[in-house]
Amino acid sequence: MSFGQARVSPVRRVVVDTDTGIDDAHTLLYLAGRPDAEIVAITSVYGNCVVDDAVRNIGYVTRLLGLDVPIALGAAGPLEGSPNIASYVHGKDGLGDRGYLRPVPDLAAESSAELLVTLADEAPGELDLLALGPLTNLGLALRIDPDLLLKYRSVVLMGGSGPYAEPGVLRMIDANIDNDPAAARLVFAAPRNELVSVGVNVTAGTILDEQAIGALRAAGTPVARFAVEILDSYLDFYQNEWGRRIIPLHDPLAAGVLLDPGYATGWIDGPVNVVGDGFTSRARLMRTSDGLPPAFPYERTPDTRVLTSVDAPRFVQDFVKTLS
Template sequence: MTEVRRIVVDTDTGIDDAHTLLYLAGRADAEIAAITSVFGNCVEPDAARNIGYVTRLLGLDVPIARGASAPLTGTAHIAGYVHGKDGLGDVGYERPLPDVTGESAAELLVRLGREHPGELDLLALGPLTNLGLALRLDPELFTRYRSVVLMGGSGPYAPPGTLLMVDANINNDPEAAEAVFAAPRRELVMVGVNVTATTILDEVAIGALRAASNARFATEILDAYLDFYQEEWGRRVIPLHDPLAAGILLDPGFATAWMEGPVNVRTNGFMSRARLMRTHDGLPPAFPYRAAPPTKVVTAVDSARFVADFVDVLTRGN
């Protein structure tokens, strides 16, 4: 019998976040236990509205709590140029605010961890501000979750000459991210841009989604995302950033290589990244770094198998 993972999703509900909720809802081995909102792909009120829209679309009745509208320090950077101003590609959906628990996102994360120790997984898809605030309330928070899987980070240091996609979720709140990687935990998994950028929903896969009557919403919101990424690759294709993190939570076999060790948040003066303190060949970096509990860092994935599963789940029944 397939084990069902009960998952709390912390999300800045943009296009790939919405796809992730669709994917989780379509997997027999996943149950969305609660959802919390955070700024990032859009402003926090829009993230909450988008949670409400997707849960109504799916017929999900789960606890929802609203979270941070800005990082622990500094100002919010909103990626409206990627996901549309409203986070769902500015298609024009009616998106009333959902009913919420009345707790902050951080309070909900703490309460659920204490009420269900070892039973829930926490999937973080946006800036880590809510998690950072929750750790202030309960420094042992991550020991109460079965696992914490986050979409963010940049993996180990890449071979010289290699360029990486922006590590947006970490860059949006490096202080919160540093607290997350320093916290005690059962298991913390980092699914970074080093692997998500290689997991591409290509023209064939997008065509399969467009042909499926029950994937209408998934494709209606794609155009803004495709408009952005066509300037990266010259093709109307997209990376499956957040869905890949959900896939690896449910099926670690989607990851074909891992490294484990301390993760630090580093800045070059312009941008912050979360890095495993190892070079691409497993050596320590050439500078001092902070000790931290080990994080499992994904370094390679079976992109083809994951993309096929993602398309199958979102088109199932056609």
């Protein structure tokens, strides 16, 4: 990727690993609408909903888009412990409980982890991997092939919390990492070509506000209509945070950065560790808010490119235009 400036290059061939909730569905719509992206395959994982619903939701969205790609069934829970399913955010079915008919799509014979390995072996250096959920499938795939990430042109994660925040500042929960810290440790320690963390430190401020939601509603196309229909439970959740019916574009921003690194206006390359405080786990760049190493020993992992700022208004404009 060429960070810091808009990219003009061939179409990105993207493998999407997703726990298909509301913003994941929005991300698939966005990727399908971008002329510089081709969705090659979609692998499912638990997280925003149980994995069986994630697969059904992938099928529903791909049918809406007329998209025929391999779909794989992935992990139902983390490498260690039990899953934390975010039905209180995305609805029990992951798409806001709108009552959509969601038959199970035709599934690949391989699991999500196995398909991630197969695709990388078949086209080394040609594919980009976009991980939108807990990193369990990637952790399982790395157990099969420890050099997996070297075979993808780039890997972009919606996950991480950036560097340590300024004293007194709290971050939104780093849910994808918290759901499987063991798998996340495997990913951040693995050799790679390029690993990019688009974390809650930048996604939380990339807001689809009332005006943008109104523009989607006014578009009236099948894609835009679906994108607005599934928003209610998401808006219900975030109104308790901000007192307004607005949402952060967590997963879509990660896709936007993959396709156009110019959306990133600040980043730091450095080691990321997965650390816990007894309540939640986060993937943190091992730097304080003033750029210094933390005041405790940490693991020297390969450098991850950690975003620290983004051009949120430009991305939101592109997102609305693409879905409209």
